[in-house]
Amino acid sequence: MEELIEEHRRSEKRRVVAKFAGDSGDGIQLIGSQFTLATAIYGNDFAVLPEFPAEIRAPAGTTYGVSSFQIQFGGLDILTPGDVPDILVAMNPAALKINLSNLKPDTIIVINEDEFDEINFKKAGWTSIISGEEKLDDILSKYSVIKVKMNQLVVEALKDVNIAHKEKVRTRNFFALGLVCWIFGRPLEPILDFVKEKFSKNPEVKKANELALKAGYNYGETLEIQHKFTPIYIPRYQFEPGKYRYISGNEAFALGIVTLKEKLNIPVVFASYPITPASDILHYLSAWRNFGIIALQMEDEIAAVNTAIGASFAGALGITATSGPGLSLKSEGTNLAVMTELPLIIIDNQRSGPSTGMPTKTEQTDLLFAMYGRHGESPLIVLAPTSPGDCFNTIIEAARLAIKYMTPVIILSDGYLAMGSEPWKIPDIEKSISKIQVEFYKGDPKNFTPYSRDDETLARPWAKPGTKGLEHRIGGLEKSNVYGKVSYDPQNHDLMVKMRSEKIRRAQRDIEELQVYGPADAELLVLGWGSTFGSIRAAVEYAISKGWPVAHAQLRHINPFPKNLGDVLARYKRVLIPELNLGQLLLLIRGKFAVDAVGFNKVTGTPFKESDLRQAIEKELINLEKEGKISKHIKIEEGGAKTYAVS
């Protein structure tokens, strides 16, 4: 392990961060995903971060209309989309302007020179350049810059294609893609296949994009001859043998739901309402009607959750997906599912709040809301996938738990997982995922009572409407234990409140133990949850490579917590909890375990940078040292206060 990490550190060049940025009408997401595909086929590990404005057609050329796509790829385990780009492709001034603050001296900048004119500087609000106060060339002189007249070059390359001039210019995104593919030696075939399929109905446009892609690729050779610029070789990653694809969190949820349909002996009803960044799940499932998936678009978030609950009452598995504002609206319905003790899955792709917030930006701010955002004592299961691919496992697990414990389950994903993607080893659906066999009540109807409970799980029986003799009534009013009659009896309510809570606690028996990564003698535990896995792990790996006494654990289960969590926490002098919120898990951990935990909190609408976390870890180690809490074999080097050495 240590060796691997060492190698990882020595060979920083073995991983590259590339960022495509342009106007939201420039097709940036398209070329980003195609570059990802080529990178996957080439054989690198990667992680991506797409970013786009919330507006569908933000005014062209403005900074707030910039759409971007960042990918980190390389020959080693890639955990994050990267902090600072090694190469930035800026299709217009706005795209360059907003990225200037996050570049390094050796960043390679590729610009489409044809778009760097006065009009576009104006649109980008770049007043210092318009007024002559600053010169673009001076700004760019700090970096390696490749200026390409992409508009002219594509028009030239497409001179024999029978489409309008404007259409020709539009293919410049494929030109840029071709050029970047040349720089990193990516194969064009998978992209050409994609173009062939995507534009099969429009042969001229297909031809145009093919030619633009190839023109961009060939332009690389011009670069080589004229500027001695050579392609950059990136070693391949040693993937475990198997079948791979790349997957976003939303795709993983949708594929997970289709898989559930195969594995369950009951129907799946997915009811949802369009909301960023969860709508894609609805889109995928709606397109997969031939899988027998029932996917419904409802009139609002409230209807969506209640329709899912109705479906569960009728003997199906109801699932709904949303984001923060929708979770607020679903609060009432979720409570109904808690009270009626019906299985229900709610996917919450968290986004920046409060209120409408920043719809396309990511955050981890719904944790306490998922836990407690309902009136009354309303316990339910809360899960948090740690990567896009993990969304698949999580929804399968959610279904098992929801059914076994007859309870709603909230899955806390977020904008980053929803839209980011990674290579994913495709599971063998047949072998590795076992059937989920729902057993409706089938005993003697005379003995049926809707609120009797399983001794072990405390789940109540699920009786399917349509079954003779099991007619019964449930609802939002408190019910008497066992019999399920409306009851306002104080003792009964006390019992039922505790029963519902205990039932969720028992789900702990089905939850994996928390795994800790890092040296056995670590003194600082970095505890994260959900989507921050990659950035925390990358920072902890760095810390470990420096010999610092740091370990990492990532919670996938928020409620109930894994049963060994208390023991794990007790092993460390301090627990550092980085979260993209103001300390929500921190509050739970301190409240529940009374441990010395501190938070590292950032709420910028973007994932953590690995560098932020490295610093946070350093800072906490220094604090521990100052407090004399670090064992003697670790010391801070004189003066630097930055480096730890094992003595």
Added chain:
Amino acid sequence: MQKHMQSHEIDVKYTPKDFDSGEEPRWCPGCGDYAILNAVRQAFSQMGIPKEKFVIVSGIGCSSRFPYYMNTYGFHGIHGRAPAIATGVKVANPDLSVWVVTGDGDGLAIGGNHLMHAIRRNVDIKILLFDNRIYGLTKGQYSPTSIVGQETKSSPYGVIERPMDPVILALSQRATFVAKVIDTDIKRQIDIFKEAAKHKGTAFVQIYQNCVVFNDGAFEDFAGKEVRSERLIELKHGQPMIFGKNLDKGIIVKDLKPQVVKIGENGITKDDITIYDETNYMLNLLVANLHYPEFPEPIGIIRRVREPTYEELLYDQIETAKKKRGEGNIKRLIQANSWEVSPS
């Protein structure tokens, strides 16, 4: 035949008692809800639908306690959401006979959106809206159907809002079955409920229901025993719109203008009276807009047409997609755009 096309009809004999859950209703003595409960139990026992196939879904309010008193599957939901819950039930298992019991507050105020959209989708559910023009369970505030000037706890100076007409709301969503009836009229309720059960698609029934405690006698002006034959008109498809104790009055609709006439006066004969057509949307709208005192209050089936239901279209789409694109193959789907890493 597909699953959702199955007929419910079987040879079972029930009595109203079979639908009594044994739970004692907790409505106020004299509440109109008792009569409706009685009518529903009778109607259910005569529908030829196996008891276990009934699901009654409700929201919140006096009327929404209804499921507890019926020995069927029941779901007492949350305020206003019953149509959404019922949609889920029906879609998950189209074989069930799904009924929604709601009120003027539950269905038209807090739950207006769900009601409207369930009707618009033509989900095969039966919606009984108990309209007492008042909030009962919260003890006497005005509701969306309260009339202008009505004095209630929350409108001591009189209601200043114009009332909503639930039938017009349903028709605005091109409901495929709309009826109106009065709580005391057990016989007509039974008929209408049975027709609603037979109808494929959303059946919407407004029931004028007397709240003895907070709005007693709200419908007495036209529904009272003494006056009802003169002040109500029962609509019958294909029959002239005639009313009155002696069946000597009628409604003529000419140039979009309705007019009450007396048969035998001014040379008007029975043949001049407009024939009611439950499938004629414009006529349905026009007649639904007639209200006492300007006109007799129309009751009975206002509209009935057969159109594909939501769940029929949904399951048909699934079947068609399977035929067109082949039964979904999960393995192939999940392996789309995949690549193989072979052992090195």
